[in-house]
Amino acid sequence: MMALARALAFRLLVAVLLVYLLFPFYYAVLTSMKGGSAIFSVDYWPRQIDFSNYARIFSEQPFALNILNSVLVAFAVVALSLLLGLTAAFSLGRIRFRGRSALLFAVLAVSMFPQVAVLSGMFELVRAFGLFNSLLSLVFSYMIFTLPFTIWVLTSFMRELPREIEEAAIMDGAGPWTLIVRIFLPLLWPAMVTTGLLAFIVAWNEFLFALTFILSNEQRTVPVAIALITGGSEFELPWGGIMAASVTVTLPLIALVLVFQRRLVAGLTAGAVKG
């Protein structure tokens, strides 16, 4: 009896949690399939399946191009963050030099500032490098979010790896680059997947920099494009379209997480790389 009651209570708790986590997304999907004034009636079950909102976001603005921009930026950010993160982790985790922990904390300190605080400074940098209104400005600026945690996570994983493995490779004739690519990269793969995915999500969802550094519709990334979707008149907020766009751009994230699910779990349970 007790066991049954406890099992039931547990199920109930899980159900409550799931509803809490999934309801907003569910409601967005629901709204995205409503047309016209049906938007303003509150429904909890789909009454009609209407994909016209989805069709419209692609026809009324360069939304496909915006998605492509986001994909380009996100992949570039992930690739660069992982490359820089791994090489930085190698030196911070493995090589003894003066000021190593100071450097590590400086990296962490960067991520403590709120985004608005660095906005104007970043704007000056972007202009100085001539990157204004270019996707490169986003790749460049997003790394101040992604590099700190990438470097920290990879460095702590790197420190967990037994030193003798690295030394065995050195005895086998591996130079620093071979070490990184043939030994550390495969061993840190779970951590790389986790941090890479987080970096992807950051880059995919970022709004403020994307709004500030990009002027033209053709260069915009998805979050800004969604915010700028306009309705039939200036008095109409096109909720249906906004929801359709949001759902569209969330699906790739869900797909990514599902694909890397097992690696992700392995990466989150730190220290799982010992041989």
Add this chain to the structure above:
Amino acid sequence: MAEVRLVGLRKSFGRTEVIHGIDLRVEDGEFVVFVGPSGCGKSTLLRLISGLEEATSGEIWIGGREVSQVPPAKRGVSMVFQSYALYPHMNVYRNIAFGLSLAGASRADLDARVRAVAEKLQIAELLERRPRELSGGQRQRVAIARAIVREPQVFLFDEPLSNLDAGLRADTRVEIARMHDELRATMIYVTHDQVEAMTLADRMVLLNDGRVEQVGPPAELYRQPRNLFVAGFLGSPRMNLLEVQSGEGGLLLPGGGSIAHSGELPRGQLTLGLRSEDLHPTSGEGVLRGEVTLVEELGETRLVHLRIGDGQSVIFRHRELPGPRPGDRIALDADPERALLFDGNGERL
């Protein structure tokens, strides 16, 4: 194959010097064991030879070449690590082949060599497995195979057996000895285990606090230790060390016994060293007398602890049956030829 020569080798970490100028010559094909208490610098010395650590000063010669500035992989040495240090993400085949492939060996050559070594170490059926799917003994073999396949001039082992259980350790020890006979390669082996050291070594190098205390064949270090440290380090149980007075015609032992001694001796207090197997019970007067406090049964023999007065006690090895019991009073004779004498500085006379 090659000889290894160390000249005035020193190593400091920061401001602490841990290797204080070591001169040593390891002959071509010799099996030399570095032994010493934990923290005395055995691993550091081995790592200096391998190139994993850079010497603060001094020279390292391998096969007639000064290698201080040569990277580890180009020194012609292979190392077997204490933790085996296999690459966890590679199967056994790729673990063994890694060094060869980095050195640019051709595919056919590489394959032939890996398979030959795997055959020799009886791990041919394991080539597809990952390290985590192997037992400790199998990992050890893979680590040795990885060292052999590069056909180094010198093998370096850093406590390779300390992660194995007792039975496997004895087997692997025999196997390493056989491997040395077969390959005729120069081998330098680090251990803190004196049984390993005594059984494997052509010559032992006993280190203490970054200095060489004595170098020689195991029996020589055991029988003719140069000083008290060497005498105390080798042998289990530890050598009995007694405070004695040298006087006219001999040595005065605690408890009133005396040993005749020919030759010149400094007067005054000396230390007498007697190993447990060099003391024998006697029905006569003996040189040492006392009361049994403890008997450690070892099966074939037993170790008997004897309190001889002045708060001193000795341990001797008893062979005959029945053994003594605590409380028994026993007299012991000593082999005068086997007795060792040390002066006030701990140096043997």
